[in-house]
Amino acid sequence: MANLRLPGPTPVPPDVYKAMSKEMIDHRGVEFAEMLRRTTANLKRAFQTENDLYVLTSSGTGAMEAAVVNTLSPGERVLGVTIGNFGDRFLKIASAYGASVNELKFPDGDVAIPEQIRQALKDDPDVTTVLVTHNETSTGITNDLETIAGIVKGEFDKMILVDAISSMGSIKLPVDEWGLDVVVAGSQKGWMCPPGLAMISFSERAWKAAETSKMPKFYFSLAEAEKSLKMGQTPWTPAISLLFGLDYAVQQMLARGDMQAVYDFHQEIAQYTRDGLKAMGIGLVAKDERFASNTVTAAWVPEGITDEALLAMLRDEYDIIAAEGRGLLTGRVFRIGHMGYVNQEDIDDVFGALKDALPKLGRQASAVGQA
Amino acid sequence: MANLRLPGPTPVPPDVYKAMSKEMIDHRGVEFAEMLRRTTANLKRAFQTENDLYVLTSSGTGAMEAAVVNTLSPGERVLGVTIGNFGDRFLKIASAYGASVNELKFPDGDVAIPEQIRQALKDDPDVTTVLVTHNETSTGITNDLETIAGIVKGEFDKMILVDAISSMGSIKLPVDEWGLDVVVAGSQKGWMCPPGLAMISFSERAWKAAETSKMPKFYFSLAEAEKSLKMGQTPWTPAISLLFGLDYAVQQMLARGDMQAVYDFHQEIAQYTRDGLKAMGIGLVAKDERFASNTVTAAWVPEGITDEALLAMLRDEYDIIAAEGRGLLTGRVFRIGHMGYVNQEDIDDVFGALKDALPKLGRQASAVGQA
Numbered sequence: 001m002a003n004l005r006l007p008g009p010t011p012v013p014p015d016v017y018k019a020m021s022k023e024m025i026d027h028r029g030v031e032f033a034e035m036l037r038r039t040t041a042n043l044k045r046a047f048q049t050e051n052d053l054y055v056l057t058s059s060g061t062g063a064m065e066a067a068v069v070n071t072l073s074p075g076e077r078v079l080g081v082t083i084g085n086f087g088d089r090f091l092k093i094a095s096a097y098g099a100s101v102n103e104l105k106f107p108d109g110d111v112a113i114p115e116q117i118r119q120a121l122k123d124d125p126d127v128t129t130v131l132v133t134h135n136e137t138s139t140g141i142t143n144d145l146e147t148i149a150g151i152v153k154g155e156f157d158k159m160i161l162v163d164a165i166s167s168m169g170s171i172k173l174p175v176d177e178w179g180l181d182v183v184v185a186g187s188q189k190g191w192m193c194p195p196g197l198a199m200i201s202f203s204e205r206a207w208k209a210a211e212t213s214k215m216p217k218f219y220f221s222l223a224e225a226e227k228s229l230k231m232g233q234t235p236w237t238p239a240i241s242l243l244f245g246l247d248y249a250v251q252q253m254l255a256r257g258d259m260q261a262v263y264d265f266h267q268e269i270a271q272y273t274r275d276g277l278k279a280m281g282i283g284l285v286a287k288d289e290r291f292a293s294n295t296v297t298a299a300w301v302p303e304g305i306t307d308e309a310l311l312a313m314l315r316d317e318y319d320i321i322a323a324e325g326r327g328l329l330t331g332r333v334f335r336i337g338h339m340g341y342v343n344q345e346d347i348d349d350v351f352g353a354l355k356d357a358l359p360k361l362g363r364q365a366s367a368v369g370q371a
Numbered sequence: 372m373a374n375l376r377l378p379g380p381t382p383v384p385p386d387v388y389k390a391m392s393k394e395m396i397d398h399r400g401v402e403f404a405e406m407l408r409r410t411t412a413n414l415k416r417a418f419q420t421e422n423d424l425y426v427l428t429s430s431g432t433g434a435m436e437a438a439v440v441n442t443l444s445p446g447e448r449v450l451g452v453t454i455g456n457f458g459d460r461f462l463k464i465a466s467a468y469g470a471s472v473n474e475l476k477f478p479d480g481d482v483a484i485p486e487q488i489r490q491a492l493k494d495d496p497d498v499t500t501v502l503v504t505h506n507e508t509s510t511g512i513t514n515d516l517e518t519i520a521g522i523v524k525g526e527f528d529k530m531i532l533v534d535a536i537s538s539m540g541s542i543k544l545p546v547d548e549w550g551l552d553v554v555v556a557g558s559q560k561g562w563m564c565p566p567g568l569a570m571i572s573f574s575e576r577a578w579k580a581a582e583t584s585k586m587p588k589f590y591f592s593l594a595e596a597e598k599s600l601k602m603g604q605t606p607w608t609p610a611i612s613l614l615f616g617l618d619y620a621v622q623q624m625l626a627r628g629d630m631q632a633v634y635d636f637h638q639e640i641a642q643y644t645r646d647g648l649k650a651m652g653i654g655l656v657a658k659d660e661r662f663a664s665n666t667v668t669a670a671w672v673p674e675g676i677t678d679e680a681l682l683a684m685l686r687d688e689y690d691i692i693a694a695e696g697r698g699l700l701t702g703r704v705f706r707i708g709h710m711g712y713v714n715q716e717d718i719d720d721v722f723g724a725l726k727d728a729l730p731k732l733g734r735q736a737s738a739v740g741q742a
Contacts, residue, residue: 002394002396004394004395004396004397006397009395009396009397009398009608009611010395011394011395012395012612017391017392017612018392020388020391020612021388021389021391021392023372023373023375023382023383024375024381024382024383024565025373025375025380025692026375026377026380026692026694027380027566028694028695029686029692057428057429057430057433057566058428058429058433058590058607059428059590059607059608059609059610060607060608061589061590061606061607061608062428062429062590062607065590092589096587096588096589097587097589098587186608188608194395194610194611194613195398195428195608195609195610195611196428196567196609196610196611196612196613215587216467216468216469216586217467218432218436218463218464218467218468219429219430219432219433219436219591220590221467235432236429236430236431236432236433237379237380237430237431237557237566238430238566238567239430239565239566239567239610239613240380240565240567241383241388241391241565241612242567242610242612242613315400321396321397321400323397324399
């Protein structure tokens with residue numbers, strides 16, 4: 001089996017596949033309703049929220065679109081905080097649907113600076129809503145969302161929409177405690193499921209905004225999702241087999257105890273990954289390690305080596321699938337995912353492969369092992 | 372195993388589940404690119420088209436939205452031909468995105484009358500585009516799309532968008548021969564796969580329209596899909612395991628020979644279903660049997676019996692999952708799906724159950740067996 005070390009899709013355990021292979025059922029029937037209600041309730045526990053929550057048949061990007069089109073109107077002023085590729089995507093979605101986006105962009109590898117968000121909100125009182133990424137998959141950085149939400153909600157009383165696709169279910173993110181209005185997640189991350197399902201939590205304040213939202217929507221209409229969920233259904237035929245898998249996987253996650261056990265696991269394996277890379281003299285993209293992501297580590301490709309050669313050798317000679325850089329980091333970094341169905345041996349295999357591969361690719365042997 | 376006789380989702384063969392359980396792969400890698408290119412090429416064969424074709428991670432409704440938002444602009448005049456619930460949905464999507472819809476509605480159980488479409492196009496020269504359902508799942512009626520397309524394209528040179536979700540892959544529908552600009556399909560129908568993937572073919576004329584289309588779009592942007600497909604990718608993380616299944620299933624379908632073998636199979640099993648029901652004195656919703664669908668049969672619930680009681684008894688006592696009526700037919704009809712992974716014994720089981728159940732539900736024994 002290949003060692004799939006991407007920041008999504010992530011490896012899927014055999015018992016999740018088994019759950020996915022259950023006989024097809026009627027999505028308007030009793031059995032489906034029971035499953036959807038159970039999965040929704042369990043996901044709310046994982047999201048630590050009493051807000052409404054919906055499972056959508058789409059990638060996480062679809063849920064980001066749902067967050068935007070269900071709350072905003074064309075011309076509405078939003079503050080878009082971005083620290084990389086996926087932050088940029090959130091803003092592009094808002095722009096595509098006609099929002100007036102005030103872009104607050106931080107350099108790749110940096111974390112969003114709360115003080116600058118405070119200043120931007122002071123300077124631009126027309127802003128109604130802030131769009132922000134919790135965990136930026138392209139740079140391996142986790143924003144200090146608790147502080148950011150404190151400013152956005154506590155100081156300015158604005159609505160906050162959060163892309164938590166690569167953090168929710170892996171990194172601490174208590175939706176209600178932090179007062180997050182809309183939070184989106186994706187099945188192919190810490191949930192140990194294949195891609196194809198997205199999740200979105202939606203607060204009372206978001207529903208208030210939905211009442212006046214004028215962006216067009218149909219497939220991603222959460223009003224339709226809510227109407228159907230009352231009957232234990234989804235408005236359109238859902239990806240039933242993926243739901244079988246998610247239903248099972250979330251039960252397994254919650255069976256570990258509370259979500260803290262899941263967060264601790266990811267914290268430990270991430271620290272192990274970072275420490276191992278640093279011990280090899282490989283630099284992390286995260287300038288301040290306190291904000292390095294616990295689900296994906298982005299590291300600089302050692303000088304004199306191309307990312308393409310490194311990723312190809314890892315794949316072809318060691319059966320390790322790591323990820324390339326995205327956006328501005330393309331060609332300069334490689335990324336190692338460590339969320340969901342992963343253990344220390346998987347990471348050890350990556351270390352072993354790197355120690356073997358880097359000298360072959362021309363890196364000075366003496367450099368390996370340097371701090 | 373239950374006898375799942377819905378017009379979608381349909382039963383999934385064990386070997387499709389096996390294909391779906393293949394180890395997760397990188398959706399930006401070589402193996403995925405090969406699979407996506409192969410599946411796309413095979414689907415074009417099934418669609419009988421040289422047009423571009425994309426697989427989307429969504430239900431069929433998502434692809435209907437893609438058809439609309441990639442070709443039209445707010446205020447644009449469209450003729451919406453509907454013969455039931457799903458035709459209505461197509462129009463609602465167009466309206467939600469601001470199209471000016473001229474609704475041409477035929478009564479449930481009727482087929483669309485080509486002459487009335489001709490007249491509507493004469494009367495409303497501002498219409499640029501016609502929306503039409505090929506096979507109306509809610510009433511079990513197949514429109515005479517060849518004649519309709521001949522009028523729309525041949526006589527009036529308008530664009531035509533087709534919902535073929537419950538027909539493509541089961542009922543004859545040669546996209547290029549009939550000149551259809553945009554055609555959408557769904558994985559959970561004749562394709563023998565679980566729900567969660569949709570397909571859309573897109574003609575040169577549709578691309579021309581896309582250039583000026585002003586409806587907002589992001590997740591369903593086909594320009595993005597095209598850009599990614601050039602690299603053997605999808606713009607957003609796709610439902611990889613469902614694609615494994617579809618890739619396998621379409622290869623199996625094409626291995627039967629040409630698509631005609633698949634059409635013949637569905638024609639035969641549909642005729643068998645209709646004949647059996649009529650022999651029991653159960654009336655078809657299709658007023659003119661020439662237009663009765665080959666993928667789903669809608670029949671009247673015998674008088675004095677409620678659809679709820681009938682469907683519950685079929686389910687609880689005979690393990691047969693049939694569907695209720697939709698829209699205006701709610702409560703008055705039941706529907707039997709016969710597409711994809713189905714054989715004559717499955718239908719015989721339905722007949723046996725009906726013969727047993729109807730008298731128990733109070734139907735005169737003498738009526739059973741009447742023509």
